[in-house]
Amino acid sequence: xxxxxxxxxxxxxxxxxxxxxxxxxxxxxxxxxxxxxxxxxxxxxxxxxxxxxxxxxxxxxxxxxxxxxxxxxxxxxxxxxxxxxxxxxxxxxxxxxxxxxxxxxxxxxxxxxxxxxxxxxxxxxxxxxxxxxxxxxxxxxxxxxxxxxxxxxxxxxxxxxxxxxxxxxxxxxxxxxxxxxxxxxxxxxxxxxxxxxxxxxxxxxxxxxxxxxxxxxxxxxxxxxxxxxxxxxxxxxxxxxxxxxxxxxxxxxxxxxxxxxxxxxxxxxxxxxxxxxxxxxxxxxxxxxxxxxxxxxxxxxxxxx
Amino acid sequence: xxxxxxxxxxxxxxxxxxxxxxxxxxxxxxxxxxxxxxxxxxxxxxxxxxxxxxxxxxxxxxxxxxxxxxxxxxxxxxxxxxxxxxxxxxxxxxxxxxxxxxxxxxxxxxxxxxxxxxxxxxxxxxxxxxxxxxxxxxxxxxxxxxxxxxxxxxxxxxxxxxxxxxxxxxxxxxxxxxxxxxxxxxxxxxxxxxxxxxxxxxxxxxxxxxxxxxxxxxxxxxxxxxxxxxxxxxxxxxxxxxxxxxxxxxxxxx
Amino acid sequence: xxxxxxxxxxxxxxxxxxxxxxxxxxxxxxxxxxxxxxxxxxxxxxxxxxxxxxxxxxxxxxxxxxxxxxxxxxxxxxxxxxxxxxxxxxxxxxxxxxxxxxxxxxxxxxxxxxxxxxxxxxxxxxxxxxxxxxxxxxxxxxxxxxxxxxxxxxxxxxxxxxxxxxxxxxxxxxxxxxxxxxxxxxxxxxxxxxxxxxxxxxxxxxxxxxxxxxxxxxxxxxxxxxxxxxxxxxxxxxxxxxxxxxxxxxxxxxxxxxxxxxxxxxxxxxxxxxxxxxxxxxxxxxxxxxxxxxxxxxxxxxxxxxxxxxxxxxxxxxxxxxxxxxxxxxxxxxxxxxxxxxxxxxxxxxxxxxxxxxx
Numbered sequence: 001x002x003x004x005x006x007x008x009x010x011x012x013x014x015x016x017x018x019x020x021x022x023x024x025x026x027x028x029x030x031x032x033x034x035x036x037x038x039x040x041x042x043x044x045x046x047x048x049x050x051x052x053x054x055x056x057x058x059x060x061x062x063x064x065x066x067x068x069x070x071x072x073x074x075x076x077x078x079x080x081x082x083x084x085x086x087x088x089x090x091x092x093x094x095x096x097x098x099x100x101x102x103x104x105x106x107x108x109x110x111x112x113x114x115x116x117x118x119x120x121x122x123x124x125x126x127x128x129x130x131x132x133x134x135x136x137x138x139x140x141x142x143x144x145x146x147x148x149x150x151x152x153x154x155x156x157x158x159x160x161x162x163x164x165x166x167x168x169x170x171x172x173x174x175x176x177x178x179x180x181x182x183x184x185x186x187x188x189x190x191x192x193x194x195x196x197x198x199x200x201x202x203x204x205x206x207x208x209x210x211x212x213x214x215x216x217x218x219x220x221x222x223x224x225x226x227x228x229x230x231x232x233x234x235x236x237x238x239x240x241x242x243x244x245x246x247x248x249x250x251x252x253x254x255x256x257x258x259x260x261x262x263x264x265x266x267x268x269x270x271x272x273x274x275x276x277x278x279x280x281x282x283x284x285x286x287x288x289x290x291x292x293x294x295x296x297x298x299x300x301x302x303x304x305x
Numbered sequence: 306x307x308x309x310x311x312x313x314x315x316x317x318x319x320x321x322x323x324x325x326x327x328x329x330x331x332x333x334x335x336x337x338x339x340x341x342x343x344x345x346x347x348x349x350x351x352x353x354x355x356x357x358x359x360x361x362x363x364x365x366x367x368x369x370x371x372x373x374x375x376x377x378x379x380x381x382x383x384x385x386x387x388x389x390x391x392x393x394x395x396x397x398x399x400x401x402x403x404x405x406x407x408x409x410x411x412x413x414x415x416x417x418x419x420x421x422x423x424x425x426x427x428x429x430x431x432x433x434x435x436x437x438x439x440x441x442x443x444x445x446x447x448x449x450x451x452x453x454x455x456x457x458x459x460x461x462x463x464x465x466x467x468x469x470x471x472x473x474x475x476x477x478x479x480x481x482x483x484x485x486x487x488x489x490x491x492x493x494x495x496x497x498x499x500x501x502x503x504x505x506x507x508x509x510x511x512x513x514x515x516x517x518x519x520x521x522x523x524x525x526x527x528x529x530x531x532x533x534x535x536x537x538x539x540x541x542x543x544x545x546x547x548x549x550x551x552x553x554x555x556x557x558x559x
Numbered sequence: 560x561x562x563x564x565x566x567x568x569x570x571x572x573x574x575x576x577x578x579x580x581x582x583x584x585x586x587x588x589x590x591x592x593x594x595x596x597x598x599x600x601x602x603x604x605x606x607x608x609x610x611x612x613x614x615x616x617x618x619x620x621x622x623x624x625x626x627x628x629x630x631x632x633x634x635x636x637x638x639x640x641x642x643x644x645x646x647x648x649x650x651x652x653x654x655x656x657x658x659x660x661x662x663x664x665x666x667x668x669x670x671x672x673x674x675x676x677x678x679x680x681x682x683x684x685x686x687x688x689x690x691x692x693x694x695x696x697x698x699x700x701x702x703x704x705x706x707x708x709x710x711x712x713x714x715x716x717x718x719x720x721x722x723x724x725x726x727x728x729x730x731x732x733x734x735x736x737x738x739x740x741x742x743x744x745x746x747x748x749x750x751x752x753x754x755x756x757x758x759x760x761x762x763x764x765x766x767x768x769x770x771x772x773x774x775x776x777x778x779x780x781x782x783x784x785x786x787x788x789x790x791x792x793x794x795x796x797x798x799x800x801x802x803x804x805x806x807x808x809x810x811x812x813x814x815x816x817x818x819x820x821x822x823x824x825x826x827x828x829x830x831x832x833x834x835x836x837x838x839x840x841x842x843x844x845x846x847x848x849x850x851x852x853x854x855x856x857x858x859x860x861x862x863x864x865x866x867x868x869x870x871x872x873x874x875x876x877x878x879x880x881x882x883x884x885x886x887x888x889x890x891x892x893x894x895x896x897x898x899x900x901x902x903x904x905x906x907x908x909x910x911x912x913x914x915x916x917x918x
Contacts, residue, residue, distance in 0.1 A: 006577050008653070011688040083464055113306075116311050116463050120640070122309075122640065122641050268849070273678035275678065276812060277811070278814075302785045308637055345822070461823070464819070471799070471801055472798070474798075475800065479628035483592070484888070487592040520839070523799060523889075526889050530798075
């Protein structure tokens, strides 16, 4: 009955040359594995607030650990097997080959599972993905870093970068605002940043508690505290869209050109590879064209703010 | 979940029925291919349909049926007191269900029609959330065992649970079904919450909305399109009323 | 590409031999609608008799054969505090017969989007590479507008394409595999007369279009009209039901989810095709929805289709099959929405010069 002459032969794409051409993350060989992650062990968990924890991850395979490099501002997809994947910006130093740090707020299915996890838990990462802050372009200039709430998480990588190459940058200001004092993250590093790294750090809260002795108000008020040399300054602004809109408009009035201000956008993501379309903003994808955009581009993107 | 460093415990569960056909509970014992594993997740403390043993130390209560008698109110309140998680289970529990049809007729007439000359005490039908706080709802007539399994596994493994927010059309189109509107029927698929895998429409039966409204439905447009397709608004009304799921929208219209 | 001619009877024998030997899909009549018209879908076929070669249009596209509505991306096996991930890209070879030029164009667009970026999709590649495609031309339906988007003809993306030239088919043979199969049947080289008949056929198809959608300059129109009230107007009609995206031959947006097995010993990572019209398309953990309005979501479908996104070189991905327009219960269709958008601009009351008369 069978007439083999008409059988369509199977094609195994795993064997095809094509499979080896395209770069899957940093791994140049097993290229087609776009859904496979680097297996990681959670080596340390720091409780930051009731809402946020800092997870320290170590890639299990030494070869993969060596291959994993990223730039400040890039993000990765964190896989918690059985629970799902989420995009998370990398909060550690680009220089740190041993560990990756992720600052995570408990919000959905994946993060809730992660919050139950203990040290030694096995997860995976894919990435890094997306654009980064132009740290080289900024060298020789002053840098203003502005963070609102959890916006400090994506700022930590550029901050580490600056600290590690401190002589390349002139005055560096970090302006950090949260709603309540208890929500302020990484307070344990403030002294080090100020004293060792000579970062001009200013903090502010909207709703001060009885313990709070610092400034109270909106984050834009902190801009009054610093001298801005508009011709020679870059800004990195992270936080909710309303916040970076106000901050960037304010900085623009001070004379900083829009293409020297950088923001990081957040959207729902399922792939990180420009395929699922969930993170589209205007006509671009947050995952491949972003998450870091200069403010000029963001202003021109419909729906971004 | 050993790979994340925490263990899972069996769920101490009780299953209870009120005014209903007990068909949803029966679903718990369905789907043989995964039944042993499914039962392995549970420590059944109280479940009339499958065991004569009764204990009152359950953490999770599955409550099937609607409330139509005063003694049911007391029983339900006692269950609420014991349960850490109370789940409204099935369309009767979630929305009142078919039982609610009674509410559209004079009470005496209903009692007489059903019980003749030996009347019984009966109240207008209420859903579970009208009487006690409900932590989660699993709609369906009957509930989908696959969805129940997914939710039970989620609770057991400490994962957040959710229902699809989109309407049945998505799942129906995925089955390559012919749209029932094209076949001349009013189908509630466009406004009903998915998760049933479009089981009725795949069998060429119009959706009657047993899973309740999907999120952010466009009821006005739906009503318009029924008219524009030259189909009967009465038929639509009858279907909307069937499980008592769309009362809030029907009120908007009048 | 080489060209051959085959009689319709011989073609039928050829297709039958392929169908019987392989897992095959083709247009089948599955229902009769309330107006007495047949309903077609791409379904499994077991012999050439089951294929409705003269079908009008299938309600759904053949997209699901390349991009399954639901697909397992990978599996996790848990063991002793660790896990292993298994990924399979293997697909059994299939025959897909009866695709129209617009549907083949749609696959070419998906190729561009899914295979030509920095991150090609191995899942799609496996499906595409293992599908043998026989295309067939047809006379357009009254509401087809593929010509407006230049997708009424197709020159790549198939193994074999058949043009109807009366009692025989003019074959465009686009793979050596196809020619090898054809060699077992009575085929001939096209005569001068055959060539003429092919040109006549193409003319006829071209002249048969009754619907035209003006898409030139549409990308910039869309950019200018981002805040146009017409989105609200059509959004008010939209049911958010996702039907348009499901039947569309190019909508590829998706959702992923993970589910732990009932025995807790493994988990499955799954993909489901999604639609930008669905309410939670842009909703993030914590509940914030970046696109809460019906009109906003509807607009995005039009943006994706007629403006294109930077990631795929701003190309329009609509092929003009109008399946979404036919399937939409609320009677939203590209022709009306796009005309509305143009009207909005061209009949603007504050313009200094009068608008040109609409034809």
